[in-house]
Amino acid sequence: MENKLDGNAAGGVLQAIFPFDMTLVQATCTGCGTTNVIGATAVYIHGMGTVVRCPSCDTALIRVARAKGRYWLDMRGVRVLQISVEA
């Protein structure tokens, strides 16, 4: 069972890990090379955690799980993250 949501739904859990607004960060997909802001990706939330997928090719860009008092972050689907430092 999983719920498909837009990328902004991942903002909450990612905000707990990263000190900037991850919904505004641009991620380049390792699968197809497309660059999207995280807020415009497809997010699946299920019992094991959150999966952010590329809207073009469905590659899992970011997987986040919280278990045993830790966040587990798998970002193998991201080739490049672009993080704006402008206010």
Ligand SMILES: [Zn+2]
């Ligand atoms: Zn892709």
